[in-house]
Amino acid sequence: MPAFRAPRGTRDLLPEDRAVFDRLASTGTALAVRYGYRPIETPMFEQSAVFERGIGSVTDVVEKELFRIAPRSEEAEAWALRPEPTAGIVRAYVQHGMQTWPQPVKLTFTGPMFRYDRPQAGRYRQFWQFDVEAIGDPGPAVDAEIIELGLRFYGEVGVRDVQVLVNSIGDPACRPAYIDALRDFYRGHLDVLPPTERDRLERNALRLLDSKDPAMVELNASAPRITDRLCEACAAHFASVQVHLTALGVPFRIEPGLVRGLDYYTRTAFEFYVAGREGQQQALGGGGRYDGLVELLGGKPTPGIGFGLGLDRVALVLAEQGTEPPAAEGPLAVIVGADPEDTVTRLKVATDLRAARLRVRADLGRRKLGRQLEAAGRDGAHFAVILGDELAQGQVQVRDLLAGTQRTVGIDDLARELARAEASHHHG
């Protein structure tokens, strides 16, 4: 009914929602910093080629979900809103010569991503990711470190029953042979393949592995497994990742059907799910190793690994699991007055208290005292400072709205008294 509303697939984070997001983002950043990651920020859009080259042009993310920006002139560069953070961060790594920094370069970022797909709960055209990237470390120890970091994030933020799925999808030494074997296998069962899967067979055979079509699920049970066909180096790497994960006490499940949707991944791939929902879409987060990406974007051959965790989905799961959102904090005090018309004094008192670094609100409406106090109570204020005739003697009433008590305070002592009350309240 309103004339304007938020574009399809986007939403407003009202203060209550925003408080949840703030908590998720600050928890993630603090956690990553504790692990040695430094916050970075890259543009929300890049040359389309950064994503086409990096993510792979035959992926869904690029083929049908890339949020392209209409060029403003013939000679304009083709731009696209970022659908994920890794390509842009790696582009920055190359552009700024980060290979001369102490390796690995560990970076973290939290911000909005954009994908032009059909919205659903937990699936938006603008969504938030908490991202961590370690560039320049071949692993396998850092693989386990980063998976443990992801799992710890969910724990600290209060999501219960998170499962870790891991797999290795090989590297250029072994994956091509595996994909050939996979194609041969599916070609032997062409009659069973649904049309869409048949279409993808030549283009992106790995994707058939995580199809949810019942016929495919049955067929995939007997499909060749990448984990049986890793080259020696990949097999050793994968085994060592598991040793490290076990040593860290990270419970995980090997999921041979786990393939990631972006082409740049090699070797370690992992996803986080809420237990019981693994079969559905709605991964809470995922990531993996991308040893070829830096080179693909014009840098020297450099290994890397990272993850992106979807904050919108974390917020959704927290709500479903009944986790209490952070309580809205009301002002320490509201300045109210017996004379509804005297907004000058109320605003002046509030301004002086704010200058003293106190969180106060002045009631600037011209309504009678009872209404002002009522609003202060609903606002969650701890105190009401009541301005009345005593002001002539330099005094005000300070009413404790929670306790229902009230006392007279000299106007010159007001800031000190309120600051002391706030301090004792927070320590008690």
Place this chain on the structure above:
RNA sequence: GUGGCCUUAGCUCAAUGGCAGAGCAUCGGAUUGUGGCUCCGAAGGUUACGGGUUCGACCCCCGUAGGCCACCCCA
């Protein structure tokens, strides 16, 4: 991108094809400067939008938009 369900006040929901309503929330009042409770009142609607059928449409039909569900895919 495919299929299905849904859309009435800020929110949650009513209304047989015949006067669009309730609760909560908002705002105001209950005689001079003290909140939460109670009582009274006000405001709030192009029934998502556009067509059609009908004497008459929130209600039936078509289209569009948005949300949700299952696909697809991913976070």
